[in-house]
Amino acid sequence: MTTVVTGRVPLRAARHVALVVAGVLLVTLAAKVSVPFWPVPMTLQTLAVMALALALGPRLAVATMLGYLAAGAAGVPVFSGTPERGLGLAYMAGPTGGYLAGYLVAAGLVGWLAAGRGLLGRVAAMLVSLAVVYGCGLAWLALFVPADRLVALGLAPFLVGDLVKVGLVAAGAAAPPGLRRIRAR
Numbered sequence: 547m548t549t550v551v552t553g554r555v556p557l558r559a560a561r562h563v564a565l566v567v568a569g570v571l572l573v574t575l576a577a578k579v580s581v582p583f584w585p586v587p588m589t590l591q592t593l594a595v596m597a598l599a600l601a602l603g604p605r606l607a608v609a610t611m612l613g614y615l616a617a618g619a620a621g622v623p624v625f626s627g628t629p630e631r632g633l634g635l636a637y638m639a640g641p642t643g644g645y646l647a648g649y650l651v652a653a654g655l656v657g658w659l660a661a662g663r664g665l666l667g668r669v670a671a672m673l674v675s676l677a678v679v680y681g682c683g684l685a686w687l688a689l690f691v692p693a694d695r696l697v698a699l700g701l702a703p704f705l706v707g708d709l710v711k712v713g714l715v716a717a718g719a720a721a722p723p724g725l726r727r728i729r730a731r
Contacts, residue, residue, distance in 0.1 A: 562606060569598045569610030570617060573649075574624040585641035585690055586700055587626045592679065593711040595649045596656055596672045600719050604657030611650040618646075644686025648679035668719050672712045 576594035580587040599607040618624045621634040625646070628637060638646060652675035659671035680701055687700040 562609075565602060565606055566609045566613050569602065569606070570613045570624070572598065573610065573614045574617075577624060577626040580626045582627070586645065586683070586687065586704070587642075588704055588707060589626045590711070591626070591645075591649060592676065592708045593715060595653050596675070596712060596715045597718065599653045599656035599675075600660055600668060600672075600715065602657065603661065604654045607653035607657045608650065611653045615646060615650060641687055641690045642683070645679060645683035647686070648682030651682065652676070652679050665716060665720055669712065669716045672715060676708055676712060 573591060573594045576590035578589075580589040595607075595611065598610055602610065614624060615638070618628075618633075619635050619638060623629045623633060625631075625637055626642070631637060632640060637643075655678060656671050656675045659674060660668040663671065684696055684700050688696055691699050
């Protein structure tokens with residue numbers, strides 16, 4: 547028995563799955579491009595999460611991050627420093643776990659706050675979401691480092707780089723026709 551897939555709904559669903567899988571691969575690649583700091587490495591994940599959220603919108607961006615986190619929880623070495631620094635839930639429960647959770651929230655928040663906004667609105671959405679990533683990350687990191695070292699280890703080394711990444715995403719988002727083509731299909 548063969549099944550013929552016709553109509554817009556199955557094609558749209560297949561396209562969404564393909565976009566999510568491609569997004570998971572992009573976030574994984576961004577995680578692997580890292581500068582090894584302790585306890586939190588500097589990666590390109592912020593750039594990937596923000597760009598995906600702007601390009602895909604909140605639902606697909608959250609689906610992408612859920613797929614990424616699910617792959618990591620299952621032991622697939624998608625996170626920065628894996629498999630050397632551990633795998634699966636053990637890695638997620640480590641010092642970077644809060645940042646990973648923050649990326650999930652930020653993906654939805656950027657997509658939602660930036661929808662229909664101009665360049666300044668998109669930048670503001672990314673900055674608000676970056677604050678959420680840092681809030682989640684620092685709250686979790688506080689379980690691993692002394693309070694007097696928290697900002698020095700979990701925020702200060704990354705702030706300028708993350709602001710540059712937001713600027714790069716904003717520069718890419720300044721060409722909205724490309725974003726509209728992606729979302730319209």
